[in-house]
Amino acid sequence: MSGLTREGGTPADQATGDHLLAVTDLSFAYGDSQPVLTGVTLRLRGGQVLGVLGRNGAGKSTLINAILDIVPGRRAGEVVLGQEGTGGDTRRHVGVAGQRISLYKKLTVAENLTHAARLVLPRGRVAAATERAIEDFGLAKVARTPVHRLSGGWERLSHIAASFVHAPRLRFLDEPTSALDFETRTRLVALMARWRQDGDAMIVTSHYPEDIEETCTHVAVVSGGTVVGVGPLRDLLGGYHSELLMRVGGEDGPLTLRAPAPGTVGQAAETLARWAREGHAASAVESVRLTSRNLREIISLDPELRGSVGEND
Numbered sequence: 001m002s003g004l005t006r007e008g009g010t011p012a013d014q015a016t017g018d019h020l021l022a023v024t025d026l027s028f029a030y031g032d033s034q035p036v037l038t039g040v041t042l043r044l045r046g047g048q049v050l051g052v053l054g055r056n057g058a059g060k061s062t063l064i065n066a067i068l069d070i071v072p073g074r075r076a077g078e079v080v081l082g083q084e085g086t087g088g089d090t091r092r093h094v095g096v097a098g099q100r101i102s103l104y105k106k107l108t109v110a111e112n113l114t115h116a117a118r119l120v121l122p123r124g125r126v127a128a129a130t131e132r133a134i135e136d137f138g139l140a141k142v143a144r145t146p147v148h149r150l151s152g153g154w155e156r157l158s159h160i161a162a163s164f165v166h167a168p169r170l171r172f173l174d175e176p177t178s179a180l181d182f183e184t185r186t187r188l189v190a191l192m193a194r195w196r197q198d199g200d201a202m203i204v205t206s207h208y209p210e211d212i213e214e215t216c217t218h219v220a221v222v223s224g225g226t227v228v229g230v231g232p233l234r235d236l237l238g239g240y241h242s243e244l245l246m247r248v249g250g251e252d253g254p255l256t257l258r259a260p261a262p263g264t265v266g267q268a269a270e271t272l273a274r275w276a277r278e279g280h281a282a283s284a285v286e287s288v289r290l291t292s293r294n295l296r297e298i299i300s301l302d303p304e305l306r307g308s309v310g311e312n313d
């Protein structure tokens, strides 16, 4: 597969050991059953966002739960959470927005945020953290609404806000965009970009390559009980060439001219001008097209990655 390695992380990551998350040879099994995951090795430093793709039941949620050791089962391997200057209480620097909503239904959104903040923050910082979460997540209009009266999207957004009310440096998001409408998804994507720029690290699971492409710096594919590939998103996208294509008619039949995708309009114009100088007259041009591959197309082209997303995902 292009651009991904089986070892995990970038070579530079492996050289230092200064990470917010270091997972080495992690295996996990529920009860006495066969392991759901084996041999998972990952490294994440601040500013890195790892997107985990995989079919239903591939083990994406289990990967998060096993890293955090929050489900009963047989777990082997090594997990180091929260190095890189976080110091002190590791759990204070970790936040998990799980797939299942964990809010008190009878409490309002603001009360849930306050409750979540009290669990991790000193008393003096609870009110400010609550207000900040309401502001950041755009929850003002539902802040006084009991959770049982929220729509699915507002409930999911409130759940994520409560999970991260303590502004952790290492954030886990299990299918965060499910049930979100366009506006709330856009808000979450923008927030994730801000957290990344602030130097937080994240693991994000999704069925949607578009989510991963928009929010992540790295991609891991879970398939067949392990992580089959992990590496920088740009390597994966760059491994499949985009091209400038020009189709021209001619006496000997149509001809397609190809050049690597230009980075700017000026470069595109230069290529077209060169082709014109080489005798491909503008009058004979039938079409000019810029091909670019997105993550969904790349996955569908790669036999090993193809299994990671469903046909209709």
Ligand SMILES: Nc1ncnc2c1ncn2[C@@H]1O[C@H](COP(=O)(O)OP(=O)(O)OP(=O)(O)O)[C@@H](O)[C@H]1O
Binding pocket: 030, 036, 054, 055, 056, 057, 058, 059, 060, 061, 062, 063
């Ligand atoms: N608590 C549990 N006890 C036993 N088996 C479980 C448990 N939770 C998950 N599994 C099994 O582990 C496997 C991986 O499940 P997991 O929920 O991690 O997959 P996933 O990739 O997150 O799926 P989805 O995309 O549907 O959320 C599945 O076969 C599932 O049935």
